[in-house]
Amino acid sequence: MITTPDSTQSYLQEIGRYPLLSPEEEINLARQVKAGNLRAKQRMIECNLRLVVSIAKKHQNRGLPLLDLIQEGNIGLSRAVEKFDLNQGCRFSTYAYWWIWQGITRALHNKTKMIRLPIHLNQLHSKIKRTYFQLNQEYGRQPSLDEVAYAMDIDPTHIQEQLQLSQEVISLDKFVSENQGDTLGELVAKDHSSQKYFENLMNKDELSKLMGHLSERQQFIIGQRFGLEDGQPKTLVEIAKLLDMSREGIRRIEKKAFQQLKKYAQFA
Known part of the structure; x- marks a missing residue:
């Protein structure tokens, strides 16, 4: 329209x-x-x-x-x-x-x-992720963007541009994490080679995909529990009324959703 x-x-x-x-x-x-x-x-x-x-x-x-x-x-x-x-x-x-x-x-x-990166960019993005997690296991810590670029033998700027492209459906005004005041847009404007930038950008990308693996009802319940829509977290009882379900039913769905998020995060 x-x-x-x-x-x-x-x-x-x-x-x-x-x-x-x-x-x-x-x-x-x-x-x-x-x-x-x-x-x-x-x-x-x-x-x-x-x-x-x-x-x-x-x-x-x-x-x-x-x-x-x-x-x-x-x-x-x-x-x-x-x-x-x-x-x-x-x-x-x-x-x-x-x-x-x-x-x-x-x-x-x-x-x-319907929004998809070109195939060659999707392949590069997958390679970046694989290298990132391999280095994470090898070093026992989060690798920096420069370390990932060195391991892949490509320019760090190339990785930075690819990561930004992969974020196109994520609002730059969204907070990167609960405990961080910076928005993604503010982080992009900072030192792109910093470990914090790379770590947070990857986490935001993963978070978007993790939520996409939940059912609509699971997404709704998690969103309501933490006030993701309106900034007003709701209790299990309040959500139960919204969905015409029991408090225990909501709790079970919430628990399963968290288990799915945790499991997918481990094997992504």
Whole structure:
């Protein structure tokens, strides 16, 4: 979809006409939707379009225009309206969050799957990784970029450029690690031959791939637990309400996700 600032602003103004629902209105509409009332379904969707926008904005600059993200989120919203059950004991917006998030992230995943480095660059990237881990085992520490370049008999700048290319789907504004204030963009601007730069760049690249090996539900739970989406970490109980599951069920999924991340990290 081709979008412009004007088209985005026009859409935001349009959905601003729909008022938020009170708890009583929400319950009444949900009952009508269950009874097959299509007008009630449409109104419930319209009155929650702003929720989709708020979630979509958190996923900007990752490969899709905002209106495309909103469109995918709206599909998730429609599905949430169809599936919502008042017996779940939570507000509709809480329940719909998962469906909207799923629609948006799935679209982003499909988009980024189409982004591929040329074959020769992929081969070089794989060779860099193999050399990096071989030297790590040999030295018993993290090798520097210069050491990897020497072992491969290529210019360190060549490795640096390759690593930057491999980061194209990762935002430069993302923090490299929890305990580090530098963003990836700031590290790139620093001394490229430093061990810290090479180590953090590799870790960020690996982290992106590790999360990609989790299921959508696992990604959602890990993201919610650590507040990756909105900076607000949630408890197991809060996530259980979002997904209409038991606390223990969420804990098991979380545990398995961590096991998968750890296992893949060891053999990557």
